[in-house]
Amino acid sequence: MKPADNPNWFAHSPLKRVNSEYSQDDFIEEKLVDPSSQLVPLWRGDPLVADGAAAFLSAAARSEFGARAPVVLLGVKDGVTFFGIDASAALTPEVAPFADIGVYTPIREAAAQVPRDDLAVIGHARWLFEWHRGHPHCAKCGEATKMVNGGAKRICPSCEAEHFPRTDPVAIVLAVHEDACLLGRGPQFPEGMLSALAGFIEASETPEEAAKRELFEEAGVTLTDIRYQFSQPWPFPNSMMMGFIADTEDRTLNLDTNEIVEARWIDRANIVAALAGDPSDFFIPPKFTIARQLLERWSKG
Ligand SMILES: [Zn+2]
Numbered sequence: 001m002k003p004a005d006n007p008n009w010f011a012h013s014p015l016k017r018v019n020s021e022y023s024q025d026d027f028i029e030e031k032l033v034d035p036s037s038q039l040v041p042l043w044r045g046d047p048l049v050a051d052g053a054a055a056f057l058s059a060a061a062r063s064e065f066g067a068r069a070p071v072v073l074l075g076v077k078d079g080v081t082f083f084g085i086d087a088s089a090a091l092t093p094e095v096a097p098f099a100d101i102g103v104y105t106p107i108r109e110a111a112a113q114v115p116r117d118d119l120a121v122i123g124h125a126r127w128l129f130e131w132h133r134g135h136p137h138c139a140k141c142g143e144a145t146k147m148v149n150g151g152a153k154r155i156c157p158s159c160e161a162e163h164f165p166r167t168d169p170v171a172i173v174l175a176v177h178e179d180a181c182l183l184g185r186g187p188q189f190p191e192g193m194l195s196a197l198a199g200f201i202e203a204s205e206t207p208e209e210a211a212k213r214e215l216f217e218e219a220g221v222t223l224t225d226i227r228y229q230f231s232q233p234w235p236f237p238n239s240m241m242m243g244f245i246a247d248t249e250d251r252t253l254n255l256d257t258n259e260i261v262e263a264r265w266i267d268r269a270n271i272v273a274a275l276a277g278d279p280s281d282f283f284i285p286p287k288f289t290i291a292r293q294l295l296e297r298w299s300k301g
Pocket residue numbers: 138139140141142143156157158159160161
C-alpha cells in the first residue's frame with residue numbers, strides 16, 4: 001500500500017528503520033556521541049513541542065537527561081540517526097529537561113499541532129517506551145530483563161529468552177446501511193462524541209472475524225460485506241488499528257450497554273456536515289484518528 005493510500009496520522013515515519021542492519025550496541029554507542037545525531041525527548045510519553053513542531057535535540061544534550069535515561073533507536077534520515085530519549089527518567093524528578101525551550105504537550109494535543117512526519121517519529125518513540133516500561137521482567141522465568149539493540153528487544157540474563165515489542169491489533173469498523181453509518185460512544189468517550197466501533201482481535205481470530213464479532217456483541221448488528229481499508233499505528237500504548245467499512249443486514253440495534261452507552265445511524269449528509277465542522281448534537285473524532293479517516297473515505301462514496 002502506497003502512503004497516498006493510507007491517510008492516517010502516526011503512519012509513514014520519514015525515518016528508515018535500521019534495526020536489522022545497524023542495531024548492534026556498538027553502532028548505537030557510536031551514534032549517541034555523534035553530534036549530528038538527533039534526540040526526540042518524551043516526558044511521560046508526551047513530546048516536547050516548540051513553535052508548532054516537535055523539538056529535536058543534538059545528541060550532545062543527552063547528558064542533561066542523566067545517564068540512566070532510556071534511549072531507543074528510531075531510524076536514519078539523510079545520514080542522521082534519530083533516537084527517542086525518555087525524559088521522565090531525568091535526574092531531578094518533576095523537572096523536565098529542556099522544558100524552557102518548549103512545552104511537553106499531551107500527545108493527543110500535540111497531534112493537532114506538529115507536522116505529520118514529526119508525529120510519526122514521536123509515536124514510534126512513545127510506543128517503544130510504553131512497551132519497555134510495561135515489560136521489565138522475563139515472561140518465562142521472571143528475572144529482570146535488559147533492553148538491547150536500541151529497544152528492538154529485551155533479553156533475559158538468566159534464561160536467555162528474547163522478548164520483542166508487541167503489537168496489539170484492533171479491528172475498527174464503520175458499519176453502513178444504504179446511506180447511513182453507525183456511530184457509537186463507549187463509556188470512556190467524551191459526552192457527545194460518536195465514533196466507529198472497535199475491539200481487540202482475539203487469539204487465532206482474523207481481523208474480519210473480529211470485526212464481525214465485535215459489531216454483533218456491542219451493537220447487535222450483523223455485518224455482511226467487510227472491506228479492509230487501511231491501518232494505523234496507535235501508540236496508546238501499542239495498538240495497530242485495522243480499519244474496515246462493512247455493510248449490515250439492517251438497522252436493528254441491540255446495544256451492550258457496558259460497552260456502548262449510545263449508538264445511532266447517521267445519514268451521510270450529516271456526516272459530511274460534521275466533517276466540515278458544522279455544529280450538531282454530536283461530534284466526531286479528530287483528524288488524527290482512523291475513525292475520522294474512515295468517515296472521510298465513506299463520505300466521498
Ligand atoms: Zn528468563
